[in-house]
Amino acid sequence: MTLKVEGDPGYGSASARGRFTDLEGSETVPLLIQENQHQQNIWKPLSKEELEKCAGGPEWKRFRSRLVLCFWIGWLIMLGTAVAIIVQSPRAASPSLQWWQKDVFYRLQPALFMDADSEEVSRISRVSERLPYLKSLGVGAVILEGFFRHNSSPPNLTEIDQSLGTLLQFTQLINKSRKAGVRVMLDLCELDLFEQELGNDTEVWSGASEYIQFSLRYWLEYGVSGFGICDTDAAFSAKTLMEWNVLMQEFSSQDDERILMVRQTSNTLPALKVSNITVNGSLVELVTKSLIPSSHHPLSAAEVAEAMEASLQMPQGHWPSWTVGGGVPWELQRAILVLIMTLPGTPVIKYGDEVSPIQKQLNQPLALFQSLAQSRAREEALHFGRFTFLPFNGSMSSSGLNSTATPPLAFLRSWGCVHFLVLFNLGSEPHTLVPDWAPSLPEGGMFVSSTGLDRSGPVSLKSIKMQPHEAIVIKLFESDNSS
Incomplete structure (x- = not known):
């Protein structure tokens, strides 16, 4: 609908002051907006086809590419910052360990395998059959004891005791041990390598020494990884050990070091002297010490705890190696196994220590040994971490505790921010630790x-x-994350 206006021709003309402009003689002004025209001015969302057409346009492509570029730049900045923080954070450098510092040793007497059902299956062959089993336990080295005849004087060090097997079977044992990743060592303890009758006869003594070195070389060429002697043997002298060390170095390589091992039978190792001069430093790689002293009577739990505490507080000058030693009550054997596998140094396990003498509990200690060996293999703190003995100082409580009760023992293995707490209750009564027994330790683990x-x-x-x-x-946490 329109309105037509007609009027004076001067209508709309500007006055002298120029207030209006001249308009047409007639004017059409829309008074009502048609409905279809109103709908055209209302905003409508884009359809799917229109959105797809716009999204493919050059402006959207540039926006998306810039957005992706900003994301990756931000991600790289965060990654670089994290790497820089890790690199600059102080961290203790892991020492490079030799194989004899990392492996678990296993003492074994082939003569104990009395179940050979024929002459073709020797006791040495039985040892070969057990290599996969030993490897599954985490054993890295086997020490063969009773390998030579003790009744021969002087002992023939180039001939195996015929009751154990033949040289060919021993060669097969060495080959299988290499494939299984288990090293073989020979024990020479108590063989009386130098006869007492030699006295001060230098020429005869020199000949015996040459024969022993020839015998050691003989077995080293077969692939033996080392030898063990006792500190009471005549061979335990600075002169002999220095000669043997030269021989060990000749057959050693960076990845295959040959070693000498001494079994300590007394509380302290005898001093080594050459021409009245004490040798500084050890001429052997491993010194095996007994945690429990030998005794003619079965030790009680209190005596075992006392011996353990004395061993734990004894300063260690060299890389230690531990074995159980004296007789331990069967109910404490599993606790002693935990001690051997968590102490600093090289654990030496005797045949049968990994299982219980009680048949019904046969599988439990075997699983315990595997658990401890796996933890020791992957945790640096249990390999070369710092050792700290934790005295309780009577800070404990116990149900029914009396003055004769065996107190608990504890020590800490630490490396960097990782801490392992090892607790022992060797007594026959349960112990409940009071909350403030170790205020300096993290509360959770x-x-x-x-x-x-x-x-x-x-x-x-x-x-x-x-x-x-x-x-x-x-395994302790730095902060209390336990529930």
């Missing part, structure tokens, strides 16, 4: 292993109740 293999998950040090004859290994 995670169970790693225990003698009963019945502990797992997070734990708070304020709520540990130790069962009789129990040992526990806990």
